[in-house]
Amino acid sequence: MIKSLKFMVLKMPKRKYDQKLVSPARATFFDLPLYDVVVTVIAKYLSWYDLYSFSLCSKRCKDIADCMLAKGLDRVTIYGDGKYNLSPYRTIIQNSMRLRSVVLQHMDKLNNDICQKFLTNNLYLEEIKMYSCQAISSDGLLPLRSCTNLKKLSLSRMPIDQKFFKAFNEINKNLVEINITDLNINAEELREFLAHQPHLEKITIALRDTNIKPCLVELPNLCPKLKYLDIHNAYYTSDVHDILKNLPDNCPKLTKICLSRDEFGYEDEILIHIINKNCEVALREPDGYDIQEETYVPTFDTESSQSNSSADPDDLVDSDGDELHFGYE
Numbered sequence: 001m002i003k004s005l006k007f008m009v010l011k012m013p014k015r016k017y018d019q020k021l022v023s024p025a026r027a028t029f030f031d032l033p034l035y036d037v038v039v040t041v042i043a044k045y046l047s048w049y050d051l052y053s054f055s056l057c058s059k060r061c062k063d064i065a066d067c068m069l070a071k072g073l074d075r076v077t078i079y080g081d082g083k084y085n086l087s088p089y090r091t092i093i094q095n096s097m098r099l100r101s102v103v104l105q106h107m108d109k110l111n112n113d114i115c116q117k118f119l120t121n122n123l124y125l126e127e128i129k130m131y132s133c134q135a136i137s138s139d140g141l142l143p144l145r146s147c148t149n150l151k152k153l154s155l156s157r158m159p160i161d162q163k164f165f166k167a168f169n170e171i172n173k174n175l176v177e178i179n180i181t182d183l184n185i186n187a188e189e190l191r192e193f194l195a196h197q198p199h200l201e202k203i204t205i206a207l208r209d210t211n212i213k214p215c216l217v218e219l220p221n222l223c224p225k226l227k228y229l230d231i232h233n234a235y236y237t238s239d240v241h242d243i244l245k246n247l248p249d250n251c252p253k254l255t256k257i258c259l260s261r262d263e264f265g266y267e268d269e270i271l272i273h274i275i276n277k278n279c280e281v282a283l284r285e286p287d288g289y290d291i292q293e294e295t296y297v298p299t300f301d302t303e304s305s306q307s308n309s310s311a312d313p314d315d316l317v318d319s320d321g322d323e324l325h326f327g328y329e
Contacts, residue, residue, distance in 0.1 A: 042068075048076045048096075052088045066095050075101035080110070097121045100149075105131040112140035119143035129154035129179070138164035145171045154179035156206075162189040169196035181206035181233070187214045194222045201225050201253075206233035216243050220250035230258035232284040245270045248277035256280040 046054075051073065055065035073096055078089055089107070093114060099122040104110065107130075115136050119125070125147045130136070137159045144150065145168045153175055161184040175197045180190060187210045194200065194215060200223045205212055212234050219226065229247070248254050257274065261283040264271055271281050 042072070046073075048073060048078075048092045049088060052091055055091070069095040070097040072098075074099060077103040078107065079105045080107035093118050098124060100124060101127040103129045103131075104133055107133045108135055111135045112137060115140035116143055119147070123147050125150050127152040130156070130158060132157040134158065137161075138167075142167055144168060148172055148174065151175060152177040154181075154204075155183060156181035158182075159184055161185055162192075165189065165193040169193060173197060173199070175200055177202040179204040179206075183207070186210040187212045191215045191218060191222070194219070198223070199225060202228040204230040206231075208233065208235045210235065212236050213240050213243075216240050216247075219247070224251070225253055226251045227253050228256050229254065232258045232260045232282075233286055241270055245273050248274055248279040254279050256282065258282045258284055260284065260286050262286055 046068070048069070051065045051068050055062040069092065076092055076096060076099060078092065080089055093110070094117075096118070102122070102125060110133050112135070115133075116139070119141070120143045123143070123146055125144070126149050128144065128147075128150065129152075131154075134157075138161050141155075141160065141164050144153075144164075148171070150172060151174060154177075156179065165185065169192075173196055176199055178197070178200060181204070185193075185207070187207070190205070190207070190212070191214045194203075195218075203223065203226065205215065212231065213236055215222075216231075216236065217240075219229075244257070244259070247257065255278075257279060259271075259281065262285070264283060266283070274281055
């Protein structure tokens with residue numbers, strides 16, 4: 001019985017639309033409505049490495065994966081460890097065209113020419129974080145000035161100087177969050193950059209070779225929307241303590257400030273004054289720019305915060321032992 005059914009199925013004539021559907025000469029997968037769904041919808045839920053692995057299956061899979069990279073992938077995080085020449089990284093850098101978020105770390109082989117092409121192909125970027133990409137200078141980042149949707153910019157341990165920031169300010173004045181760590185700029189140049197970014201709400205400055213006092217003095221006027229300030233890895237002289245003390249008064253939207261534990265103690269008068277202005281204070285150990293700090297996703301965790309400064313300091317230490325919190329929940 002099974003054999004006869006099988007025979008009937010095999011002998012059953014194909015319908016016209018079946019023949020059209022399966023005929024490679026007339027239609028392929030790329031002609032089906034499903035193709036658009038795969039490229040524009042499904043790709044968003046796949047990692048870049050999933051797409052790369054899929055591209056290795058066949059020539060057609062590679063074509064589909066390339067289209068998914070170009071039209072469907074919207075965010076990518078690559079920890080290169082200097083291995084840009086490896087095929088997966090090269091494929092992503094060359095084919096992605098609609099990225100919204102990019103995180104690149106230790107991409108030592110990623111040079112200016114490659115970076116320029118990559119950024120030029122992704123002008124809809126909203127967030128970019130680059131850590132220790134030593135072969136990229138200001139020239140490699142110049143296409144970022146045309147990314148008018150860019151809101152978050154994090155640059156760490158790279159030979160970036162005033163050339164980039166000056167060019168960036170000519171077109172793009174929409175940043176909301178920045179992280180400036182170990183770049184080739186001084187405090188005056190940084191102040192000039194901040195002066196052209198009036199929408200900044202979150203600022204991390206980690207410059208150890210220049211006194212950031214000029215920035216702190218004018219910060220209330222430069223960034224009236226400031227909510228978060230992290231300078232625990234920055235260098236500044238003790239004469240800015242009064243500036244920090246009055247910062248909550250001059251920046252009414254400020255809700256959290258991160259300072260160095262080496263510089264301040266939990267009973268410091270400055271901290272008490274800041275806390276009384278309903279601004280949380282976090283004391284952090286000056287570090288060697290931990291990877292997570294450089295990637296920098298600031299958290300507003302106040303679960304360990306206390307309502308007054310008289311609490312036992314042992315109760316104010318986070319479970320990881322790296323940060324002291326003071327202030328209001």
